[in-house]
Amino acid sequence: MVLVSPAFAMVTLFVLFPLGFAVYISLTDWPLIGPYHFTGGQNYTELIHDPQFIHSVLFTLLYTGIVTGPIFIIGYAMAILVRSNRVGSTFFRTAFFLPFIIGLATESFMALLELQPDSGAVDYVLSRVGLAHAGTAWTVNYGLALTAICVFVTWFASGLTMMLLMAGMQGIPNELYEAAEVDGGTWWQKESRITLPLLRGNIALALIISVIGSFLAFNQFYILTEGGPGTSTQPVVMWIYEEAFVQYHLGYATAGAIALVIVIAIISAAQFYLLRDSSRAGR
Amino acid sequence: MTAATASRPAQAARATHVTRGDPRRGTGFALYLAGGTLAALLFLLPLAWAVLRSFMPDTLVTQAPSVRDFGHLTTANYTGLVQANDILHNVLNSLLVACGTGLLTAVIATMAGYGFARFRFRGSGVVFSLVLVTMMIPFQALLTPLFLEMHSLGLTNSLAGLALFYTTFNLPFGVFVMRNTFLQIPWELSEAAAVDGASPARTLLSVLRPLVLPGIATTVLYAFLFSWTEFVGALTFITSNNLYTLPLALLNMEYGSVGQVNFGYLEAGAVIAMIPCVLLYVGLQRFYVRGLVSGVVKG
Numbered sequence: 001m002v003l004v005s006p007a008f009a010m011v012t013l014f015v016l017f018p019l020g021f022a023v024y025i026s027l028t029d030w031p032l033i034g035p036y037h038f039t040g041g042q043n044y045t046e047l048i049h050d051p052q053f054i055h056s057v058l059f060t061l062l063y064t065g066i067v068t069g070p071i072f073i074i075g076y077a078m079a080i081l082v083r084s085n086r087v088g089s090t091f092f093r094t095a096f097f098l099p100f101i102i103g104l105a106t107e108s109f110m111a112l113l114e115l116q117p118d119s120g121a122v123d124y125v126l127s128r129v130g131l132a133h134a135g136t137a138w139t140v141n142y143g144l145a146l147t148a149i150c151v152f153v154t155w156f157a158s159g160l161t162m163m164l165l166m167a168g169m170q171g172i173p174n175e176l177y178e179a180a181e182v183d184g185g186t187w188w189q190k191e192s193r194i195t196l197p198l199l200r201g202n203i204a205l206a207l208i209i210s211v212i213g214s215f216l217a218f219n220q221f222y223i224l225t226e227g228g229p230g231t232s233t234q235p236v237v238m239w240i241y242e243e244a245f246v247q248y249h250l251g252y253a254t255a256g257a258i259a260l261v262i263v264i265a266i267i268s269a270a271q272f273y274l275l276r277d278s279s280r281a282g283r
Numbered sequence: 284m285t286a287a288t289a290s291r292p293a294q295a296a297r298a299t300h301v302t303r304g305d306p307r308r309g310t311g312f313a314l315y316l317a318g319g320t321l322a323a324l325l326f327l328l329p330l331a332w333a334v335l336r337s338f339m340p341d342t343l344v345t346q347a348p349s350v351r352d353f354g355h356l357t358t359a360n361y362t363g364l365v366q367a368n369d370i371l372h373n374v375l376n377s378l379l380v381a382c383g384t385g386l387l388t389a390v391i392a393t394m395a396g397y398g399f400a401r402f403r404f405r406g407s408g409v410v411f412s413l414v415l416v417t418m419m420i421p422f423q424a425l426l427t428p429l430f431l432e433m434h435s436l437g438l439t440n441s442l443a444g445l446a447l448f449y450t451t452f453n454l455p456f457g458v459f460v461m462r463n464t465f466l467q468i469p470w471e472l473s474e475a476a477a478v479d480g481a482s483p484a485r486t487l488l489s490v491l492r493p494l495v496l497p498g499i500a501t502t503v504l505y506a507f508l509f510s511w512t513e514f515v516g517a518l519t520f521i522t523s524n525n526l527y528t529l530p531l532a533l534l535n536m537e538y539g540s541v542g543q544v545n546f547g548y549l550e551a552g553a554v555i556a557m558i559p560c561v562l563l564y565v566g567l568q569r570f571y572v573r574g575l576v577s578g579v580v581k582g
Contacts, residue, residue, distance in 0.1 A: 001398050001402060001404045001407065001410075002398075003394045003395060003397055003398030003402075004394070004395040004398040004399060004407070004410055006391045006394060006395070007391050007392065007394070007395035007414055007454050007458055008395075008410050008413070008414065010391065010447070010450065010451045010454055011413060011414050011417050011451060011454060011455075012413075013451075014429065014432075014447065014448060014451035014452075015417045015420055015425070015451060015452075016413070016417075017428075017432065018425045018428035018429045018432055019420060019425065019428070021428040021431070021432065022424075022425060022427065022428040025427060025428055025431070030431075078322060081315060081318055081319055081322070082319065086312070086315065087316075088316065088319060088320075089319075091323070092319040092322070092323055094564070094565060094568065095322075095323035095326045095327050096322065096323070096326050097564075098326065098327065098330065098561065098564065099326060099329075099330070101508065101560045101561070101564040101571075102330070102512070102556075102557045102560045102561065103508075103511075103512030103514075103556075103560065104512075104514075105512060105513075105514040105530040105533075105556075106512065106530065106533075106553050106556040106557055106560075107553075109533045109537065109549055109550075109552070109553040109556075110329070110330075110333040110550065110553045112537065112546075112549070113336065113344065113546045113549065113550055114329075114332075116345075116546070118346070118347050119344065119345045119346055119347055119348075119546070121332060121348055123347075124347050124348050155325075155326065155329070159326070163572065163575050164575065167572075167575065167576040212421075216421050216423050218423065218514070218515050219514045219515065222514075222515075222518075223534065223537065226538075237423045237424075237515065240423070240424065240426065240427075241426065241515065241518075241519070244426060244427045244430075245426075245430075245519060250427050250431070253427055254427045254428065257424040257425065257426070257427060258424070260421065260423075260424040261420060261421065261424045261425075264419065264420075264421045264424070265419045265420065268418065268419035269419065272415075272419070
């Protein structure tokens with residue numbers, strides 16, 4: 001079919017072929033320049049014994065574990081706040097969602113200045129209220145950098161969770177709430193017995209999208225800490241990038257990338273399954 | 284599952300939500316306003332602060348903030364950025380890539396969406412699944428094979444190559460949105476127009492255009508914002524300074540400069556990068572939300 005062939009060609013050329021090619025590269029010692037040799041599964045065995053790679057995996061999991069909860073809770077609370085059309089609700093929605101639209105890269109550059117010792121607003125405000133010492137260098141200390149980035153990313157990503165949950169909440173038929181009101185149901189009962197159960201699909205979707213985003217974290221760490229101090233704040237995507245384009249171990253880096261593809265594909269498959277499920281339920 | 288079927292009951296429910304009680308009265312409404320305003324401040328203040336900072340002289344940018352700073356606002360960071368760093372060149376690069384990506388994605392996704400919605404052919408199900416499966420593959424994990432492939436095709440260090448790369452990873456979403464757009468069109472309408480003597484071109488322009496345009500707007504908006512804000516792909520595929528997109532130019536100010544980072548310039552550059560996103564989102568919000576509720580957005 002002529003109409004779909006350009007789309008199919010692009011996807012084949014820039015996704016499906018590279019995917020197969022990646023599997024092949026991962027089985028070699030591919031350098032950036034020069035001949036390569038087939039090494040079988042050696043990259044993969046090295047990978048699981050590489051403390052650097054293991055650390056980046058664990059760090060990504062830790063980071064995901066920290067940010068997922070706050071993003072979800074804040075997003076859920078904001079969705080409740082702005083789900084019905086009232087005076088100001090459009091403005092609030094826009095305000096909460098704007099950080100997501102502007103993007104992490106741009107905002108990381110802004111955050112870089114505010115996280116500087118002395119001149120940064122973070123340092124200034126927190127030292128004034130006594131929560132930090134003046135002159136704290138937020139981006140060069142593992143704990144401080146991780147904390148700052150987690151707060152920053154929560155600010156960035158809660159709006160997306162809000163939008164996804166809000167769409168689900170607005171899809172719940174109003175008659176259910178009216179019936180509950182007739183029966184004298186309290187606000188809390190309506191939320192916990194109507195909204196929450198009917199929102200399960202949307203909650204799962206929002207969580208999956210949030211987790212995938214965290215697993216693929218790169219911009220905020222590359223711009224704010226460059227993975228440092230040392231390589232302590234290096235997430236997996238940054239490990240792949242550094243290994244491939246700084247160390248020029250393309251084969252080895254790609255083996256790590258294949259592991260990432262598998263993990264993300266499994267999570268995304270769950271996302272598609274949920275979507276299919278919710279469409280069958282008539283929504 | 285479609286954007287349309289997902290948003291229609293949503294709108295219906297929204298309409299009824301409003302009438303529930305009098306929303307202007309009561310402590311509930313006061314709490315809503317107070318909470319909303321407080322939260323909005325938390326989300327907007329950092330952005331507003333960044334804009335204000337970009338108008339401070341460089342020495343103030345590197346000093347602790349104080350109230351006196353508000354009296355010394357200047358556009359020096361912007362003029363310096365334009366003159367010394369030729370930032371407009373980077374803005375142009377970013378615009379070229381983002382517009383190219385938006386246009387290309389719209390054309391290819393519209394064609395494919397129409398094809399998938401109107402015709403069933405051998406293997407159409409398989410091809411559609413293949414396009415959708417792409418959504419499950421993070422491009423961040425394909426940087427090495429893509430780099431080698433694009434390098435051998437002469438597409439690295441090329442704005443066109445970058446736009447092709449961005450287009451590909453925006454296509455699944457675009458095809459999905461456009462297919463749903465075409466699926467919800469009542470085709471009896473175009474048949475009726477044909478019966479009434481309208482030419483196919485006229486049918487397309489006056490009957491179908493208003494129905495298809497929102498889908499195209501959604502597709503273009505996502506593709507544009509994706510390319511405008513994308514970072515790691517550009518970092519991998521672009522190496523020449525004169526081809527740097529805006530995020531790369533900002534990174535170059537951070538790491539590439541010798542000595543002290545010019546935070547005033549960096550802040551002004553970040554504000555420039557922020558402007559199109561804010562304008563496009565505020566102006567075209569409903570098209571963006573339309574894409575969101577289709578449920579195939581990536582984090």
